Amino acid sequence: MAEAHPVGFQWVMEAKKRGAKIIHVDPRFSRTSAVANLHVPIRAGADIAFVGGLINYVLENEKYFDEYVRAYTNAPVIISEDFADTEDLDGLFSGWDPENRVYDAETWAYQGGEVAPASGARGMEPGRKRQVRQAARGEAHGSGGAAAHPDPDRDDTLQHPRCVFQILKRHFARYTPEVVAEVAGVPEDQFLKVARLITENSGRERTTAFVYSLGWTQHTVGVQYIRTAAILQTLLGNMGRPGGGIMALRGHASIQGSTDIPTLFDLLPGYLPMPFAHGDDDLDSYVQDESVQNGFWANTRDYMVSLLKAWWGDAATADNDFCYDYLPRLTGSHSTYETVLAQMAGTCTGYFLFGQNPAVGSANARMQRMGLANLDWLVVRDLVMIESATFWQNGPEIETGEMRTEDIKTEVFFMPAAAHTEKSGSFTNTQRMLQWHHTAVETAGDARSDLWFTYHLGRRIREKLAAAARQKAADAETILGKAEALEMDRPILDLTWDYPTTGPQDEPDADAILAEINGRDADGKPVSSYTQLKSDGSTSAGCWIYCGVRADGVNQADRRKPGREQNWVANEWGWAWPANRRVLYNRASADPDGKPWSDRKALVWWDEEKGKWTGHDIPDFVADRPPSYRPPEGATGVAAISGIDPFIMQADGKAWLFTPAGLVDGPLPAHYEPQESPLANPLYRQQHNPVREILSHPQDRFQPSGAEPGSEIFPYVTTTYRLTEHHTAGGMSRFLPYLAELQPAFFCEVSPELAAERGLEHMGWATIITARNAIEARVMITRRIKPLRAGGQAVHQIGLPWHWGPNGLTTGDAANELSHLALDPNVHIQEVKALAVDIQPGRRPRGPALRDLIRSYQQRAGITDETGTQA
Amino acid sequence: MSRAGGPETGRPGTAAGNGIPAGGPAGASGGSAGGNSDPAGGVPGLAARVRERFGVHGRGQHERDQHERDQHGGDGHGQAGGPRGGNGPRGGRGGRGGEQLVVPRARPDSYYGKPILKAPVWRSPEVPGYLFLGGLAGASSVLAGFAQAAGNHKQAKASKIAAAGAIGLSGVALVADLGRPERFLNMLRVLKPSSPMSVGSWLISAFGGAAAAAAACAVTGRLPKAGAAATAGAAVVGPAICTYTAALICDTAVPAWHDAHREMPYLFAGSAASAAGGLGMMAVPVEDAGQAIRFAVLGAATELTAKSLLLRRLGEIAEPYQSGLPGQLMEAAEVLTAAGLAGAVLASRSRTAIVLSGAALVASSALTRFGIFEAGLASARDPKYTVRPQRERLAAKERAKERKRVP
């Protein structure tokens, strides 16, 4: 965190000053380790084993927060008798469909009086599996939309062999300290030290927080990594309480915002799922599919209709299903990496890049460039001339002779972009807090904000289409049917696209956009909460979870009241969704009777005389619902949330230790080896995550793993990471002298032991090779990288900061040349945090010799198009 | 050897089937070789730098640049020859076949062997040249003064011309060494006793004027009274010109200079006298050279005595005066001084002997100043000369405290 988020890390140091203990688990000794109380070197890709071990420690030694677990989690819930665990099936869960390589989640469901409820589970129906898997239903369900029986069978004694608690115990029983040492390479004494620190620091009086970043997400089991932490934190009672939780550190500013109002193909604003081409035929069936019976997701129709109204305004009426049909439909997965394949296949012919640099920043960068080189047109909006805009001119493939500039037909439009200081708008940080920033300086030259670009592009397209429509209307007979001709363009023509602009450049008023996002009631006044949204079309909201950001017509994100002038929660700084609550599910900070678990950790509580919830933070609960409230028989929606259900977005109001639905790769986390690993899975015969997404392609060959012959050709583990001095793919740092001089060359970090084994010299050159490509880097031999013992062998790890590319003041090979396209099945994230490689002294070959080198490695490892693709 | 690792070895040859890029190891060694040859490493780099200064581009120099290029080939932004090439051998880098190298662990008394001090940016030959010429000028004025008083007019005239010429050249050298020569007049903005250079600027101005006037009158034979006054003035200021330069270099943090501040003024005075005497005895007929010879002999003797005292007292800090290029310069100077002395004392009736001895003394004085100058740079570049004496000082303080505690 100190390494990649130094500014945010000031609060960690603040906490440390007050006595907080910092534990840093990372393959390398980083700038974070330098100030941590304890650094735990771990084998890249073994975190589930490590955290699973902690879960086992907690369960074995009964260190869990008993009352919390009984009251607020699904520990007592009894699971379908058809469920079988990885411990029974040697690494697989029940419901495995080998031919389609997907799970049927039915056997993971709660056991209830009736079959698993229809709502939301449609995604799990047979026949929809592929679709589900590809279209990543998990992503939407992750927000709480997953199905679960509202009122399942329970055993509050936690004794029933099929209750979640017992399943959990059995599942993690094998994750002993010995196994942790064996799998993760963490010595027992160190592991126990961590276990002790964490458990001693959790309970009524104390809470422990987890912070993770892309070191957890970028794996073929990334989502399950975080699930493991969620289970541990829930058992310890660290969720919904001050100083607790699991904090996701993002790749760069406002990534949270770009999922709330998503740049993701399968989500609409506010985590509303994107409709399917088949099934979600009309608004009713969509709502039927996607809303759940209980909790706030029961109001999905309100949110969806308000969104449609925000987009299509008066054109959206009850009669035309509020223009629901204007929405695009999913036919499968359209993630970044599928799009690259589509580009190479020639089915995706045009591409926009907004501040993204896939030519060096995305997995298998070579394929990325090949995709870009096969487009008709490409629009690059960035601050500087990044590699994705110049691949046709100086890309590595030009040097190797695989591409010739004159053959590349892609027409590249480079549009200089405005920096954040040159435009107004909001950042949404990882705590879901929006902070407004104002234009500090006007843009220079042709640089324009993304907002300007998007708005004016839309405006011009609409003008063209309008003209075309009039034309078509005129000679409708000669061409296709008039109505049809017009219908085709309606979704664009009917859009509400009337934003006020200001200044010499007609910059759209960002505040007006925020107002549309916030939403308006029937009288056009700003709504102050999503509870005001209606499904009759009288309200509009561009993103229902952001309702209230402009309550009373005031830009709440622009508030800057200093912390010393308010309480420690500081709700008057910026604005956080939902409803400006700073700690999600904070009803869990009080016991079932509504009293704080302890004075020290008081956050919100039930005020008996006032008859409402109150506290330091804004209660994340139905404000006037007493702890004693129990839903009447047959209650649905918000009314079905009982007074002791803190997790109000969950269908059953409980924290899920066991995930009956919503994840495509299992209800519980299990340790699988990375796609490419020198080790055989020490825990199960199942080597990899069986449902991991594999994008096999002649340019994306996978390596043999573990016991497979040929894996010894790639004996070392590599993990990619960032340096404080640089930013992501380098567009914002490699081109700046003051940053470039601080880390002026691409280097690899290796241990003295590995250096001795391979004859590497400090500050000399090394060539790092995978089945995809080879790169060269200066060698940084440092004791900060330690070899580990795991899987009964010494594991050498190589650290690669991935910021470099051919352009800028400091240039170098991109680490992403090495990576592959095996993805997490839930969220399609590439596995770049654990790769198997070979390393040799000296610089890499130039010209065609480079591909010869790769081919020779593929031959030696006996790599075929089948290698590494088996479930 | 690794030094052979030029830029071309950075480029791979044919990729061997086993996937080990050809030419790798050679390329790899470039970095460490660069480290070895870096100026921060001390003497070798220093020698290279001095050769560079004298315009002598020996092999070492070319090698170094080559290593710099090779070392920075990675980012293409290397500053060839820049002192940022890497840390010296003591940094733990380099040494093929030696102990496996890591991010160099700091040397006990340094940060990657990097110097703690910044060595003077004063250029050679300008500055050591000035140290010599200034002394020559000052001492020549003294000789001229006493020669005039003694009625030794040939000697007086010759030494006046020498003084004027030398101080003139000094002025040029000093201005040339400024980073902003056009601002040389700023030297006279203030008078700061705390700054020998400030004091010196005023001295030179005064002395320069007097010496020039004295010489002019002597040459033209005009205004004899004014000439006499100027001669006297120059003779009075002259000694200060000879010795303030000692304060000039000693009033720095440069260990080999600062710690020598007791002896340096006497060394400079002696060196100046022997130079002025040496030049003087060359410039006049044998029968008039007595004054100059005696002056030179006294000077040379003083110089030798002061030098040996200095070296004895400095202990470890004396190393730079005795090793490497400065060592060689100092040695040569000593030999020449001895020769000059002998010649002047024993063979003082032979014109040839006198001229040779005179020349030897002038040369030795010059070499001494260059030697002292380079020794200073060397001592500034090696952190041990900065750290160890200070450590000893601290230890001494500790011992003193101890003694106080136990009476």
Add this chain to the structure above:
Amino acid sequence: MTAQTSSQSNSPQRKPPVAAHSASLHDPAAYAGYEDHPPRMGFFTDTSVCIGCKACEVACKEWNYVPEDGLNLLGMSYDNTGGLGASTWRHVAFIEQIKRPGDAVPGRPEGSGDSVLTESVLGEFSADGSRWLMSSNVCKHCTESACLDVCPTGALMRTEFGTVVVQSDICNGCGYCIPACPFGVIDRREEDGRAWKCTLCYDRIGDGLEPACAKACPTQSIQFGPVDELRERAQLRVAELHEAGEPGARLYLEDPDDGIGGGGAFFLLLDEPEVYGLPPDPVVTTRDLPRMWRHVAAAAGALLIGGLAASLRRDLRP
């Protein structure tokens, strides 16, 4: 001119070493002739909380228009700047002290000080007490500053805040300040010909802003304020660290009785100064200047006498 002299210098001429620690000297601004002036301002750099982000280096360059200083991978851990110089006014040092089995002293570069590593606050539970020391170095703005003393043009001046600043419109690049500095801070920018160093953001603190580096430091490793206040804070912090089991923690240049009369910028270090590239016991060179002048005078006198002696005999022959 004399006024200049007094305000441009704290020469030992008018201040014999015995008076070196007189009150006047502890208030360098007053000593330099400012009658009523703001309190002395400076830096306290607490290296125990430095995370090596180098924000100070960048912020300094941004504010002061300091040019890029060369793109060279040095292999000195994450330090690619190398040290302070004309174009680097803040420099973060990185020292790796990582233990390996068989290390004589855990994680110590041989002989680098004596602080106990294991179970320190920086690695309280650390298996082996490995450390990665980081420290942001800067001009010390010495109470007795050699660069200022020796500057012949008065380009280097003492500000009303007691800081030391180069006036770039006066500096003629004589280079005297460079070897005079016992820390190797100030240097000449060759393409420019003048000497440059940290100004303690004279143009910011004059307007009540804190220097750019302190402003940018995320962990308050760089603290800016009145020097007296900072000294108290530093004392508390070092005590706190000793309490917490970091006996290696020590203050550097905080003592007004040290060889430079105390630094306007001082440091909390976790190891010996030389490990960070700092001199263990720096002394301002001008403290010896009076003695030097005496020897210079004596030598000059001797020269005159020598000249006289050489002329004593009437007979011109030897």
